[in-house]
Amino acid sequence: MPEFEALTVPVHRATTVVYRSAHEFLNRSNRLLEGFSYGLYGNPTVKTLEWRVSEIEGGTHTMLVPSGLAAISLPILSYLRCGDHILIADCVYGPTKELCKGLLTRFGITHSIFPSDAGSIEPWLNDQTRLVLLESPGSYTMEIQDIAAIAAQAHDHGAIVMMDNTWGFGRTNMFDHGVDIVSTALSKYASGHSDVCLGACTVANTELFDSLRSALIVLGIGVSSDDAYLVLRGLQTLDIRLSHHARHGYDVAKWLSSHPAIDTVFYPALESDSQHARYKRYFTGSNGVISLILKERDQRRIEMFVDALRVFKIGASWGGTQSLVAITNMTDARAARHWPETPWVIRLHIGLEPLATLIKDLENALNLLP
Numbered sequence: 345m346p347e348f349e350a351l352t353v354p355v356h357r358a359t360t361v362v363y364r365s366a367h368e369f370l371n372r373s374n375r376l377l378e379g380f381s382y383g384l385y386g387n388p389t390v391k392t393l394e395w396r397v398s399e400i401e402g403g404t405h406t407m408l409v410p411s412g413l414a415a416i417s418l419p420i421l422s423y424l425r426c427g428d429h430i431l432i433a434d435c436v437y438g439p440t441k442e443l444c445k446g447l448l449t450r451f452g453i454t455h456s457i458f459p460s461d462a463g464s465i466e467p468w469l470n471d472q473t474r475l476v477l478l479e480s481p482g483s484y485t486m487e488i489q490d491i492a493a494i495a496a497q498a499h500d501h502g503a504i505v506m507m508d509n510t511w512g513f514g515r516t517n518m519f520d521h522g523v524d525i526v527s528t529a530l531s532k533y534a535s536g537h538s539d540v541c542l543g544a545c546t547v548a549n550t551e552l553f554d555s556l557r558s559a560l561i562v563l564g565i566g567v568s569s570d571d572a573y574l575v576l577r578g579l580q581t582l583d584i585r586l587s588h589h590a591r592h593g594y595d596v597a598k599w600l601s602s603h604p605a606i607d608t609v610f611y612p613a614l615e616s617d618s619q620h621a622r623y624k625r626y627f628t629g630s631n632g633v634i635s636l637i638l639k640e641r642d643q644r645r646i647e648m649f650v651d652a653l654r655v656f657k658i659g660a661s662w663g664g665t666q667s668l669v670a671i672t673n674m675t676d677a678r679a680a681r682h683w684p685e686t687p688w689v690i691r692l693h694i695g696l697e698p699l700a701t702l703i704k705d706l707e708n709a710l711n712l713l714p
């Protein structure tokens with residue numbers, strides 16, 4: 345075969361890993377944590393992405409899992425035991441609350457929910473609290489917890505802190521602020537093209553890595569090299585995509601906040617946003633996710649606004665090249681504190697289309713409202 349070297353990481357598809365001797369084969373469990381032993385437990389494509397994600401998150405070890413949701417569930421299921429208590433921010437990803445209410449309750453693990461913008465978690469900590477789950481800014485309404493203060497309180501009580509860092513990926517180092525486990529949905533900006541679900545758990549010490557990895561191995565959860573490859577490809581443009589989404593995100597948020605049909609805009613990078621001080625403390629940049637509340641209160645007319653958008657497609661998720669709009673009822677989504685506004689929050693994802701096209705689309709739809 346003539347010599348061949350490419351810029352890309354090869355996509356390895358393999359179940360069997362071949363050993364050089366019976367002795368190596370009999371001792372293959374030694375390779376489970378770092379080396380390659382069987383297809384399910386990783387290959388060079390997957391390992392390369394794990395290294396890249398560790399680098400971006402600022403940790404030492406990363407485990408890939410099939411979704412962002414699995415990246416949250418895995419540490420919870422591997423770290424907690426019967427009798428433990430988990431404390432979660434009210435704004436965490438919806439299905440995580442269902443995990444706490446359902447499976448964890450069945451396993452004898454209790455949970456409490458604290459307000460999403462908390463500066464202290466002291467009132468909710470107890471002797472059984474072993475894990476505190478944060479998400480900053482929170483999905484939909486962008487609350488930012490006082491991460492360093494909360495991490496210090498958790499550690500004083502012997503609990504570890506986990507962060508859903510999907511929003512901040514590439515724009516923060518959560519380990520600098522006391523976070524122990526960082527879980528990220530790579531399905532969003534990391535992959536960047538709305539075509540793959542993948543998640544990552546990153547830690548900054550070997551002890552946590554060993555316990556998470558041991559759990560992962562017995563749960564039989566692995567990821568496909570093709571999916572890992574798509575994220576490796578996306579990461580090559582992560583930085584410039586994030587900067588572009590953030591620039592247009594800021595401009596759209598600013599434009600929306602002075603529009604007469606808009607009640608509130610949630611975009612922490614805006615100087616006028618209630619979370620701006622914490623945004624400056626914990627993040628080095630923003631992205632294209634904007635939430636808003638319309639002055640209009642009638643559900644039918646709010647739906648009419650959403651339906652009138654042409655460039656923004658209606659759909660969940662964000663982080664791809666195309667602009668999206670989603671609508672949610674916050675009254676059902678908040679437990680720690682009564683949601684004071686109208687229930688309807690609209691979330692936009694500002695894609696890579698021209699700024700003027702996006703503003704024109706929003707303007708046309710807003711003009712239908714009084």
Ligand SMILES: *Cc1c(COP(=O)(O)O)cnc(C)c1O
Binds near residue numbers: 413508
């Ligand atoms: C999308 C998302 C998840 C879940 O990621 P999936 O890959 O879709 O499972 C978790 N947390 C946040 C904040 C998200 O936006």
